[in-house]
Amino acid sequence: MKLFGSAILLFMPAMGLSAQGIRDSVELEPVVVTASHTPKTLKDAPVVTRLITLHDIKIVDATNIQDMLTQEIPGLEFGFAMTQETSLNMSGFGGNAVLFLLDGERLSGETMDNTDYSRLNLDNVGRIEIVKGASSALYGSNAVGGVVNIISRENLEPWTANANTRYNTFGNEWRNGASFSFNTEKWNSQTSFQHTKIDPVDLPKAHTSEEIAIELMKKAQGLPYDESVLSDDSNISRLFGQKTYNIKERLTFRATDRLTLIGRGGYFFRTSERDTYDYHFHAYSGGLKSRYAWDAGRHLELSYAYDQYDKANFLPDGTRTHDHDYSNQQHVAHALYSHSFGKNNLILGADYMHDYLTTYQFLDNASHAQDNIDGYAQFDWNITDRLNVVGSIRYDYFSASARKAFTERLAVVYKIPWMTLRVNYASGFRAPTLKEMYMHFDMGNMGYMIIGNPDLEPEKSHNFNLAVERTNRIRNSGFLDGRYNFTLMGYCNIFDKRITTIEGPEYNGMESALYWNEEGITVWGIDASLGHIWDCGASFKLNYSWMKETGNVYYSDFYQPRSHSLTWRIGYEHRFSRLYALDAALSGRCQGKPQSGRTDVDQGYTIWKLMLQHHLWRGIRLNTAIDNLFNYKPKSYYYSSPLTTGTSFNIGLSVDLDQLL
């Protein structure tokens, strides 16, 4: 607490500053698109939308979406899946029940039911929008527990160029990036490149192997020994080193005042250096989009998107083993028509997706494919200035399973002078994946089969939430003068036909697990958010999340949701002179004890981070950070432990060349 007090005192002289990120979300009425597929100000969005602004991204200096969300969103936690690939848990939902979009487009491929989050680097990202709860009526499969939409930045200056580098003592991590953009009357181009490298990190065990052996020897000799030394519950002893390369390009051509064409492409490579093999991951993406606007109230979008995600294993000598080859390719065509009738708006949309998967997890490395066709409609009805009703309906058909899904949403927003009230019902679904339908895999060549099930039905969810929001200004009250925002949301998400594995039939003398639709769970929760920006500039934001599961709840080593979690940020920025400005933030996150009641691991933890961004001469920024300020070290490392071995330090440099030259 003394340290905390000192940290607060450290900030006191700087009162008189502003925290741009919190200001953006509280004061400037930013525009969001994810909740309704159309641009709306945050305060008018039909569903509570959590916005992470460009300033938030810059001050946190996050490398990828995992770094960012971990620090900003309570109730969200990244852990490990079995292969030490990253696994998400968001308010009781796993990675395959939360849809991640990049500029509204899906990403192909998965590992242990999770997207490769390291693909989602934050170089050239303008904002991130998070809608909790089901959104399948707009986004289709996987939008069961929420949608995270990462939206690229579009620079409008004639040209920009940036080079940046950052070093982190944790794993001797290096991140190097560069971006370039130009903008003319007709053309706009955004190019970005990022490379990261992190060394393996040996996680300290509670006791060394020698200490354990010594106690074992005492036990073997019938001498008194320390039992606690023999019960080390660590599941993970080493984090593998890895490298990533990520390059993206987006080119916009404004053909006429009415017609805009956008082309994009990207390549991603990651290598994970394992004990026995190196895992290689490649992703290729590309797309074309055209937007034709008859006028401000009527436009048509047509687009095509391609995304491919490949995996392969290599021996240390560089030889490809071909026993872990995987390739998922998705072709998606979209059409969207938007028509405004005064204050009201109608959207009609349709998509076609061809999903192809070949993997070592299929019998004889076979391939399977399926087509998904959908159509949807949404009407945004502003009945009065205070009352807004948004209704959506969608139909999806999946060829491989011959399954269909109807989803719908009804959102009501009612504004009274001192409060905005939101009531929302939405259904969600997740179609069985090709992997879940056709898997035929001897896990790790260990004689334990995992068998797919072509008869699986889609998972379904029904999400109800009720939210109140108040944004207001306090005047003439002295210390509290400024603007504040308070949001309280209660929700219930009934999740049924959950796809999981059960004990399967014996297969050629081997035990097996079979994919199956299980009875579901009901997730109850409360999210609360409080932000305040003082006129003098200091700012504070606190987010709290409570969650409880009922029904057919099960926990595993990889799934340990927590009932209570909290994130917070105290921020300020101040320009001291023409040559120097400081942007500072003290943030933290607190995760409560696992809901499972598991007691052999830490019963929760709190991690603080201090970030200082020094704006120097002409676009030169020096970023420094101390992560895990109070040196928290897990008692033992298991799949839901935070990735820390204690306090670590960042230092980074970013140069805007266009301002320098």
Added chain:
Amino acid sequence: MMKIKSFLTMSMVAVALVFGMSSCGDDDKDEPEAPVANQVVGSYTGTEVLTVMGEADESTETFEFTKATDVSVDVTLPQYGEGMMTVPALPVKGITLTKSGNTITGKLDKYEGTVISADGSEKAYTVSDVTVIFNDKTVVMTFTQKYGNMPFAFEGVFTGTKK
């Protein structure tokens, strides 16, 4: 007579001293101690516990420690599992030994190798964090083994006695 008795006594003392000292000298003479590896090599039979993801599997196994150099030994971790669900025996080479009192401790950070699996393919493996303690005829060994593409590591503990 007295002189003769004294002389004999003195002679016996002298002889005793000479032989005694000789005897003492023989006792103190440093026979070269057997190399530390020679003191521990052999077969040890006992209980092996392999733990993966919190699940422990216990079995009776024999670990054969063989001499690599005077100050290091090799050991082969026994085969685990049955049929296709088999991890073959995994040789671990170059465990460095040090002696302190009656205890000999062996350490090895990491050993990487390849073996032929049950399906005939070559698999890479690593055994890391190895500690072995020998005391009298008892041995304990702790290690972490990773085999092929298995996504998880086995934490191993062996406690055995020399035959």
